[in-house]
Amino acid sequence: xxxxxxxxxxxxFSFPFKIDASRPMYFDAIHSFMTxxxxxGVMKHVTVGIFHDDALGRELGKKGTVSDLVMYNxxxxxxxYTFMTPFEDKLTAKTQILSSIDAAIVNCEQMTPQVGxxxxxxxxxxxxxxxxxxxxxxxxxxxxxxxxNTSLEQFTVLERNIPKIIGHLVRMEPKRDFSSPAVVITxxxxxxxxxGEVILGFVKQGMINTHDTMMLYPANKEVMIRSIQMQDRxxxxxxxxxxxxxxxxxxAIEELKRGAMFSxxxxxxxxxxxTLRFTKNRYYPxxxxxxxxxxxxxxxxxxxxxxITDGTITIETEKPVxxxxxxxxxxFDLNAKKLHHIGNGTVISLS
Numbered sequence: 439x440x441x442x443x444x445x446x447x448x449x450x451f452s453f454p455f456k457i458d459a460s461r462p463m464y465f466d467a468i469h470s471f472m473t474x475x476x477x478x479g480v481m482k483h484v485t486v487g488i489f490h491d492d493a494l495g496r497e498l499g500k501k502g503t504v505s506d507l508v509m510y511n512x513x514x515x516x517x518x519y520t521f522m523t524p525f526e527d528k529l530t531a532k533t534q535i536l537s538s539i540d541a542a543i544v545n546c547e548q549m550t551p552q553v554g555x556x557x558x559x560x561x562x563x564x565x566x567x568x569x570x571x572x573x574x575x576x577x578x579x580x581x582x583x584x585x586x587n588t589s590l591e592q593f594t595v596l597e598r599n600i601p602k603i604i605g606h607l608v609r610m611e612p613k614r615d616f617s618s619p620a621v622v623i624t625x626x627x628x629x630x631x632x633x634g635e636v637i638l639g640f641v642k643q644g645m646i647n648t649h650d651t652m653m654l655y656p657a658n659k660e661v662m663i664r665s666i667q668m669q670d671r672x673x674x675x676x677x678x679x680x681x682x683x684x685x686x687x688x689x690a691i692e693e694l695k696r697g698a699m700f701s702x703x704x705x706x707x708x709x710x711x712x713t714l715r716f717t718k719n720r721y722y723p724x725x726x727x728x729x730x731x732x733x734x735x736x737x738x739x740x741x742x743x744x745x746i747t748d749g750t751i752t753i754e755t756e757k758p759v760x761x762x763x764x765x766x767x768x769x770f771d772l773n774a775k776k777l778h779h780i781g782n783g784t785v786i787s788l789s
Contacts, residue, residue, distance in 0.1 A: 481518055483679045484610055485640065487535045488523040489556045491545035491571070495521045497600055503626050503638060506531040513669065517608065520681045527552060529778055533733040533768050534696070536560065538623065538640060540612040540679075541567035542593075543603065546581055551776055554584070558719060561588035562782045563766060567610055568593040569603060614678040619703035620644030620652070621762060622684070623735050627694040634664070635686045637694050640679075642762075644702065647675045652700040654689055655760025656708045656737075661688035661700070697737030699760040708758040714767055714783025716751045722771075722780050725751065730780065733768040734761050741769065751783065761785065 488494050495501070499510035499521050506528050510521040522539065524531035536542075536559055544556055560568070566589045570581060574597040585591050596602050621642040630636050646652075646663060654661045664685040666673045676682045686694065699706050718725060725746055730753075732741040737759055745752035753769070761767075769780040 483518045485520045485540050487539040487542045488521055489544045490553050495523050530738045534736045537735055543569045545571045564589050566592040570595045571598045615643040616678050618643045619705035620646045621705050622700040624698040625696055629691055633685050635691050637684050640681055641676050643678045645677045652702050655699045655706050656758040657693040661686050706760055706762045708760050710755050710758055712785050713752045715786045716783035718781040719779045730769050731772050734759055735765055
């Protein structure tokens with residue numbers, strides 16, 4: 439499984455203070471110190487979405503997993519990069535990628551309605567790291583007007599030059615949540631003879647270890663991590679930001695589809711009815727009750743809008759959805775002729 443990062447060198451160490459393990463007051467200090475130690479020497483990992491440029495991924499990395507999401511991997515001395523691009527600009531795949539990336543690269547050489555909608559989606563999710571590609575010596579007035587007062591104001595505008603793109607990427611330092619209970623999001627899964635069920639995905643937060651027991655959502659069952667692989671190497675643990683391959687015990691392959699979520703210590707839950715604090719896309723027409731579509735994490739499924747009030751909407755799903763309190767629900771209209779993005783929301787109450 440060619441996904442993930444390289445382990446730092448092992449070294450001997452001793453605690454810088456005397457520990458009486460029988461005293462609970464030291465437990466948090468021990469945990470904090472051990473986490474800090476384990477992270478020393480670990481390579482940076484950056485996940486980048488590529489939009490409206492079918493060739494850029496293979497120019498930046500080596501092709502990996504291919505479905506409606508196309509993955510490319512690149513390893514340098516200091517960082518592991520995962521590049522994701524939607525096959526043929528498929529809308530559902532695009533929204534799934536947007537929910538999982540640290541940064542984005544958008545080719546704006548042709549300003550189509552699809553490019554404009556991608557810019558709106560990036561802004562709605564508050565993504566501030568990225569690159570906008572324009573031809574060399576082109577007039578940048580239009581693009582600067584489009585991104586004014588959006589999160590994309592912090593993006594860098596570059597010509598489509600691979601060394602310059604890589605030069606910008608190496609300076610990125612994504613923020614990671616290492617201290618929260620672990621959450622892993624699945625993007626692909628398959629069965630391997632002699633190993634069993636395997637998932638590929640991202641550690642969204644926290645740290646996972648081999649033989650950890652976690653809750654699988656939306657299947658709502660307990661499973662165990664049998665092994666962890668990154669870049670075709672076995673590891674005992676993986677931290678937030680890592681792309682991993684996990685051998686799983688206790689789940690069938692149909693329960694491990696894209697969007698399946700592994701949660702530790704109650705970090706996630708499931709439901710079929712949600713009231714969202716909702717921000718409507720300012721360019722979308724009036725929201726109406728009825729069928730729509732939603733992306734939550736990497737889950738993509740039909741939803742029904744059942745109630746609309748000032749600043750909130752209520753939606754229902756036929757099947758349970760796994761989610762964390764920090765997840766953004768992206769709603770869109772698959773049947774729209776032009777603008778598909780309806781808006782985004784976060785859960786404020788369950789009923």
